[in-house]
Amino acid sequence: MAYEDELAIGVDMGGTSVKIAVVKGIDIIERAEPVPTMDFGTPEAVFGEVGKRIKALQVKYPDLKAVGMGLPGFVDHDAGMADSLANVPGWYDVPARRLLEELSGLPAAVDNDANCMAYAEWQLGAGRGMKNLVCLTLGTGVGSGIIVNGQMLHGHMSAAGELGQMSIDYRGRSGYYKNYGALEDYIGHRNLTADAIAAYAAAGLTRSEEDCSPLGLEKAAEAGCPVALACWDDLARKLACCLVSCHYILNPEAFIIGGGVAKAGDWLFKPLREYVKNQVYAKHFAQLKILPAMLSNEAGMVGAAAMALREAGH
Numbered sequence: 001m002a003y004e005d006e007l008a009i010g011v012d013m014g015g016t017s018v019k020i021a022v023v024k025g026i027d028i029i030e031r032a033e034p035v036p037t038m039d040f041g042t043p044e045a046v047f048g049e050v051g052k053r054i055k056a057l058q059v060k061y062p063d064l065k066a067v068g069m070g071l072p073g074f075v076d077h078d079a080g081m082a083d084s085l086a087n088v089p090g091w092y093d094v095p096a097r098r099l100l101e102e103l104s105g106l107p108a109a110v111d112n113d114a115n116c117m118a119y120a121e122w123q124l125g126a127g128r129g130m131k132n133l134v135c136l137t138l139g140t141g142v143g144s145g146i147i148v149n150g151q152m153l154h155g156h157m158s159a160a161g162e163l164g165q166m167s168i169d170y171r172g173r174s175g176y177y178k179n180y181g182a183l184e185d186y187i188g189h190r191n192l193t194a195d196a197i198a199a200y201a202a203a204g205l206t207r208s209e210e211d212c213s214p215l216g217l218e219k220a221a222e223a224g225c226p227v228a229l230a231c232w233d234d235l236a237r238k239l240a241c242c243l244v245s246c247h248y249i250l251n252p253e254a255f256i257i258g259g260g261v262a263k264a265g266d267w268l269f270k271p272l273r274e275y276v277k278n279q280v281y282a283k284h285f286a287q288l289k290i291l292p293a294m295l296s297n298e299a300g301m302v303g304a305a306a307m308a309l310r311e312a313g314h
Helices: 041-062 098-102 111-123 189-202 215-221 226-250 265-279 299-311
Strands: 010-012 017-024 027-031 068-073 073-076 081-085 108-112 133-138 142-148 255-260 289-292
Touching: 010 041, 010 111, 010 299, 017 041, 027 108, 041 098, 041 255, 068 073, 068 098, 068 111, 068 299, 081 098, 098 108, 108 111, 111 133, 111 142, 111 255, 111 299, 133 226, 189 215, 189 226, 215 226, 215 265, 226 265, 265 289
Parallel strands: 010 068, 068 108, 133 255, 255 289
Antiparallel strands: 010 017, 017 027, 073 081, 133 142
């Protein structure tokens, strides 16, 4: 792939900071100083600071070919517009792609941050060479991106692939959008921790939030704690509910799972594979992979840069 030899800028916007780096393939060549997201009152002010970092990198790397940006919310990929960003107030109908192009003079691409992560895993990571896959990142929330027949699935208003909002219980918890039983409301960090605290309490034990964080539960499971083991089993069962539904709708070659929760390794993946296996046609399961993500927390920047290069024709 020729674009793996080209330099591009990858931008990954979060509710706390905007990360910016020069990217070549999967390698981060140089990072700029992050931009504190909430220190600037308007989208234009944030882009102004991002633009300063980009211009400084362009001076050092004159061969930069494109700039890509992932944003945490609804992004109309085709129109280049960002709207209703998670944990970032005031971002409505922001012409993100146009602003990037004006600030840098480079061709630009913008997409949802989870789509950028999925693009990185598809083109350069665990899903390389596949035409049909589903990528999920399990963190504070549940982000996801879907590739169908060798194309990123964006949908009618570029809002497709939000598996965190898939219901796993029609009588379940009411979510952010008033939808019932959304996956994100059960296996996001905060919900996992709260449910683990409740599970320990039901067993007559008191545990702190740190003890019940994904890392704390991983350590407890390694020590043989039955409550922690049950928490991981329950999480795997809930996630399997989503994956099985996705399998029957999309029939992907693989599910690729990353993010902080996925770092638990076999405590998550072993029961997850078993629950999916027990609910999927055996011949189909034999051809289905459930894999940990290959790329790190920089996958958003890597994917945004790769997407921008491909769309610029490199």
